[in-house]
Amino acid sequence: MKLLISTGEVSGDLQGSLLIKALKTNAEKRKLELEIMALGGERMKEAGAKLISNTSSIGAIGFLEALPYVLPTLSAQSKIDNYLSSSPPDAVVLIDYMGPNIRLGLKVKKKFPNLPVIYYIAPQEWAWRLGDSGTTDLISFTDKILAIFEEEAKFYSNKGGDVKFVGHPMLDFYKNIPSKEESFKRLGLIFEQKVLLLIPASRKQELKYILPTLLKAAKLLQEKDPSITVLIPSGLKEFDEILNNLLNEYGVSGRIILSNEVDDVKPYLFSAADLALAKSGTINMELALNSVPQIVGYKVSRFTAFFARYFLRFNVKYISPVNLLLNKMLIPEFIQEDFKAEKIFNAALNIIEDSAKKEEIMLGYKNLKDKLGKPGVTDRASKYILDLIV
Numbered sequence: 001m002k003l004l005i006s007t008g009e010v011s012g013d014l015q016g017s018l019l020i021k022a023l024k025t026n027a028e029k030r031k032l033e034l035e036i037m038a039l040g041g042e043r044m045k046e047a048g049a050k051l052i053s054n055t056s057s058i059g060a061i062g063f064l065e066a067l068p069y070v071l072p073t074l075s076a077q078s079k080i081d082n083y084l085s086s087s088p089p090d091a092v093v094l095i096d097y098m099g100p101n102i103r104l105g106l107k108v109k110k111k112f113p114n115l116p117v118i119y120y121i122a123p124q125e126w127a128w129r130l131g132d133s134g135t136t137d138l139i140s141f142t143d144k145i146l147a148i149f150e151e152e153a154k155f156y157s158n159k160g161g162d163v164k165f166v167g168h169p170m171l172d173f174y175k176n177i178p179s180k181e182e183s184f185k186r187l188g189l190i191f192e193q194k195v196l197l198l199i200p201a202s203r204k205q206e207l208k209y210i211l212p213t214l215l216k217a218a219k220l221l222q223e224k225d226p227s228i229t230v231l232i233p234s235g236l237k238e239f240d241e242i243l244n245n246l247l248n249e250y251g252v253s254g255r256i257i258l259s260n261e262v263d264d265v266k267p268y269l270f271s272a273a274d275l276a277l278a279k280s281g282t283i284n285m286e287l288a289l290n291s292v293p294q295i296v297g298y299k300v301s302r303f304t305a306f307f308a309r310y311f312l313r314f315n316v317k318y319i320s321p322v323n324l325l326l327n328k329m330l331i332p333e334f335i336q337e338d339f340k341a342e343k344i345f346n347a348a349l350n351i352i353e354d355s356a357k358k359e360e361i362m363l364g365y366k367n368l369k370d371k372l373g374k375p376g377v378t379d380r381a382s383k384y385i386l387d388l389i390v
Contacts, residue, residue: 167373230254
């Protein structure tokens with residue numbers, strides 16, 4: 001059986017790799033020979049996929065921001081078109097990566113009407129809107145939607161989709177969380193230090209629009225409390241040197257966790273952290289599941305923000321999936337004009353100095369976990385995919 005998996009960006013590559021491992025395991029149990037072709041990244045390649053094109057660094061939010069990726073995206077699309085024409089798969093699995101994957105899904109269904117198309121980690125349309133009721137055409141080309149949120153499952157079911165709630169894949173990660181002592185030793189820290197995680201970027205544009213503000217906030221926190229050290233995990237190899245240079249430029253005391261180390265030390269980073277300043281995205285769920293207090297922010301170019309607000313009428317209640325799922329402002333969020341170092345600094349002090357605020361966040365995290373389903377998510381998802389194509 002031949003399976004095509006399509007995703008992009010760092011988080012998609014991670015989720016794709018986890019799914020591929022589960023698919024390989026369950027295919028072997030069924031004595032099924034499975035070939036997996038992919039649009040993805042190095043993690044997916046290491047998990048056993050053959051890459052048609054590397055899309056892990058192709059991705060942007062916004063219009064001007066996306067311009068540098070037009071040619072790489074067209075190149076990836078050309079390669080996938082050639083693959084579909086010369087050796088069509090038995091099924092297609094789409095993971096996140098909304099714009100390119102929706103275009104691919106529509107193209108596949110038009111060219112191969114009977115080819116099963118499965119969407120895993122679908123666009124969060126239950127949480128945002130374009131205009132009064134704008135949504136994608138996802139229902140028109142999917143045969144099965146594997147929803148990671150209950151709200152997502154309800155949303156697509158109400159629109160007539162064939163949906164199965166599988167739970168959030170991050171639940172599968174955290175069975176053996178290392179102790180703080182073990183984590184400090186692994187990371188080469190001394191126990192008197194406080195650890196501030198900065199998680200600014202999985203896209204290149206975020207190095208420009210998000211990282212400087214987080215570094216300024218970190219500098220303010222270190223001036224108030226010199227025992228704070230900053231750790232910044234790098235999302236991509238091409239970010240390593242840029243992150244290190246900016247850390248030095250802003251005079252922040254700490255170090256970069258290089259991209260080739262991140263996967264191995266991530267549990268230790270979460271265990272050691274007292275607080276995280278992070279961009280919005282999947283990382284917010286990871287931090288919550290690891291009980292790390294966090295502050296979330298996001299910013300795009302002024303042109304993109306203006307266009308999205310006044311022409312697309314893009315509307316979202318919260319930018320963090322944590323707050324979206326709980327439908328309340330549990331963790332502080334700062335968007336666009338409010339994304340200022342001083343505001344982040346004050347919010348951080350409120351969490352660090354107020355034990356009641358920290359307890360409120362931990363209680364909210366507990367309630368969040370109850371909404372995410374049960375562990376074994378990628379195993380369940382892989383079985384549903386194999387059931388559909390065998």
